[in-house]
Amino acid sequence: xxxxxxxxxxxxxxxxxxxxxxxxxxxxxxxxxxxxxxxxxxxxxxxxxxxxxxxxxxxxxxxxxxxxxxxxxxxxxxxxxxxxxxxxxxxxxxxxxxxxxxxxxxxxxxxxxxxxxxxxxxxxxxxxxxxxxxxxxxxxxxxxxxxxxxxxxxxxxxxxxxxxxxxxxxxxxxxxxxxxxxxxxxxxxxxxxxxxxxxxxxxxxxxxxxxxxxxxxxxxxxxxxxxxxxxxxxxxxxxxxxxxxxxxxxxxxxxxxxxxxxxxxxxxxxxxxxxxxxxxxxxxxxxxxxxxxxxxxxxxxxxxxxxxxxxx
Amino acid sequence: xxxxxxxxxxxxxxxxxxxxxxxxxxxxxxxxxxxxxxxxxxxxxxxxxxxxxxxxxxxxxxxxxxxxxxxxxxxxxxxxxxxxxxxxxxxxxxxxxxxxxxxxxxxxxxxxxxxxxxxxxxxxxxxxxxxxxxxxxxxxxxxxxxxxxxxxxxxxxxxxxxxxxxxxxxxxxxxxxxxxxxxxxxxxxxxxxxxxxxxxxxxxxxxxxxxxxxxxxxxxxxxxxxxxxxxxxxxxxxxxxxxxxxxxxxx
Numbered sequence: 350x351x352x353x354x355x356x357x358x359x360x361x362x363x364x365x366x367x368x369x370x371x372x373x374x375x376x377x378x379x380x381x382x383x384x385x386x387x388x389x390x391x392x393x394x395x396x397x398x399x400x401x402x403x404x405x406x407x408x409x410x411x412x413x414x415x416x417x418x419x420x421x422x423x424x425x426x427x428x429x430x431x432x433x434x435x436x437x438x439x440x441x442x443x444x445x446x447x448x449x450x451x452x453x454x455x456x457x458x459x460x461x462x463x464x465x466x467x468x469x470x471x472x473x474x475x476x477x478x479x480x481x482x483x484x485x486x487x488x489x490x491x492x493x494x495x496x497x498x499x500x501x502x503x504x505x506x507x508x509x510x511x512x513x514x515x516x517x518x519x520x521x522x523x524x525x526x527x528x529x530x531x532x533x534x535x536x537x538x539x540x541x542x543x544x545x546x547x548x549x550x551x552x553x554x555x556x557x558x559x560x561x562x563x564x565x566x567x568x569x570x571x572x573x574x575x576x577x578x579x580x581x582x583x584x585x586x587x588x589x590x591x592x593x594x595x596x597x598x599x600x601x602x603x604x605x606x607x608x609x610x611x612x613x614x615x616x617x618x619x620x621x622x623x624x625x626x627x628x629x630x631x632x633x634x635x636x637x638x639x640x641x642x643x644x645x646x647x648x649x650x651x652x653x654x655x656x657x658x659x660x661x
Numbered sequence: 662x663x664x665x666x667x668x669x670x671x672x673x674x675x676x677x678x679x680x681x682x683x684x685x686x687x688x689x690x691x692x693x694x695x696x697x698x699x700x701x702x703x704x705x706x707x708x709x710x711x712x713x714x715x716x717x718x719x720x721x722x723x724x725x726x727x728x729x730x731x732x733x734x735x736x737x738x739x740x741x742x743x744x745x746x747x748x749x750x751x752x753x754x755x756x757x758x759x760x761x762x763x764x765x766x767x768x769x770x771x772x773x774x775x776x777x778x779x780x781x782x783x784x785x786x787x788x789x790x791x792x793x794x795x796x797x798x799x800x801x802x803x804x805x806x807x808x809x810x811x812x813x814x815x816x817x818x819x820x821x822x823x824x825x826x827x828x829x830x831x832x833x834x835x836x837x838x839x840x841x842x843x844x845x846x847x848x849x850x851x852x853x854x855x856x857x858x859x860x861x862x863x864x865x866x867x868x869x870x871x872x873x874x875x876x877x878x879x880x881x882x883x884x885x886x887x888x889x890x891x892x893x894x895x896x897x898x899x900x901x902x903x904x905x906x907x908x909x910x911x912x
Contacts, residue, residue: 362912403752405749425757426755435746437746441745441747453750456750498750
């Protein structure tokens with residue numbers, strides 16, 4: 350049985366300018382123990398999908414199961430299995446860290462939870478902040494408390510919605526170490542949305558890419574990477590690229606990146622640049638990364654992945 | 662500890678941590694009312710025989726404080742959690758709509774009774790109303806606080822901003838409490854206004870509560886009890902329905 354199963358999930362938000370289709374027939378399964386990444390540009394429907402899983406939003410049609418429990422009709426069982434870290438940095442200003450964690454345990458019917466709470470505080474580097482009021486904490490500390498709050502009831506499925514947005518490098522390291530540890534040691538399933546492709550590449554075994562509410566790619570991270578042009582030619586220039594190269598180029602400021610699978614392709618590009626009078630600086634050839642796949646897939650017109658193509 | 666108890670306790674701790682504002686301040690306000698109205702009207706207004714005006718006013722002020730604070734508790738907690746976004750911590754839990762209801766309304770009753778007891782104790786020095794039927798006092802205090810707590814929950818779910826909440830409080834709750842016979846017996850009003858007052862559910866809460874002190878009231882305490890209990894049933898049903906369907910909180 351999959352840990353999380355999305356089945357033909359649609360979500361329509363009625364707006365003044367007509368219906369907004371946030372999700373169109375999203376179907377995918379996440380197996381128990383997987384570290385799964387959900388990627389996509391802003392507005393692709395990642396947060397909506399997670400909100401439906403968490404019961405914060407209701408799907409217009411389709412159903413979502415957590416270890417076979419329907420998140421609507423059997424919400425109590427489903428929510429006991431889920432630990433959700435919200436994207437927004439929210440907190441209750443009336444309480445300190447330990448109180449917040451004790452109350453959160455209480456809502457799940459757990460009475461004496463101090464052993465696990467201490468472990469969470471320790472693991473997330475919050476031990477010395479246990480009696481600090483939530484208002485006094487920095488943004489990074491609040492983020493850690495959010496994670497601890499999501500884990501008080503030892504959920505088997507951990508959902509993190511953009512957990513590292515605006516978080517410094519050190520915290521990001523602590524955080525991933527902690528989550529990876531839970532994934533490995535306790536076999537927790539992890540569902541992660543992120544903007545940092547590097548992070549998804551390093552952590553996630555499998556990745557789904559969403560665009561305009563549709564799944565446009567769903568595969569093992571390694572398979573997705575293999576899909577991309579295996580090499581990228583990267584250089585800097587201030588000059589205008591010839592139009593045939595410009596269409597395939599990814600330009601960031603002065604940096605130009607072009608897919609170049611083999612030496613012949615590299616030669617062809619360089620020759621073309623010379624003809625057009627473009628002088629490239631700092632030329633290098635690197636392996637394609639997830640960002641290349643991501644841009645490739647999300648810039649194309651979405652072609653939804655049929656549930657039949659979707660396999661673990 | 663089951664889920665609702667944790668939420669109930671959290672809601673109590675929430676107002677208790679700012680007790681100066683949520684308990685002490687309303688007690689001071691009630692004392693001011695009693696001093697000023699008592700001073701101006703003592704000897705000029707006689708409502709019941711052998712009951713001084715200040716003694717008559719006292720139970721009304723106690724009940725008014727109970728009701729207003731019960732409403733303030735659930736409504737401000739809910740609207741604050743919505744605006745701050747921390748309601749999400751509750752929404753992610755397996756707590757049922759009944760658990761939410763019991764915890765929010767229960768804590769509102771506790772705050773209402775805490776403020777009411779405070780007002781009663783603090784004003785005892787000015788006048789000592791008799792306490793003919795304490796059970797009636799307790800029943801009306803609890804039912805009234807629960808009714809306003811449930812109403813506050815509805816208002817809190819409905820309001821998206823603090824000023825909508827303030828409008829609910831200032832244009833509905835305040836006029837209904839002030840025009841319910843806290844400061845006067847409705848028998849002293851022209852007949853039309855007596856009839857209007859009989860349509861105000863707050864009138865029955867105050868009148869029934871006062872009956873417990875003096876053993877006399879404008880209308881039968883049994884009728885008041887029946888009406889207040891019915892109103893509580895209706896308002897609770899509405900609040901439970903809104904919580905179950907996730908009105909304005911789960912899209």
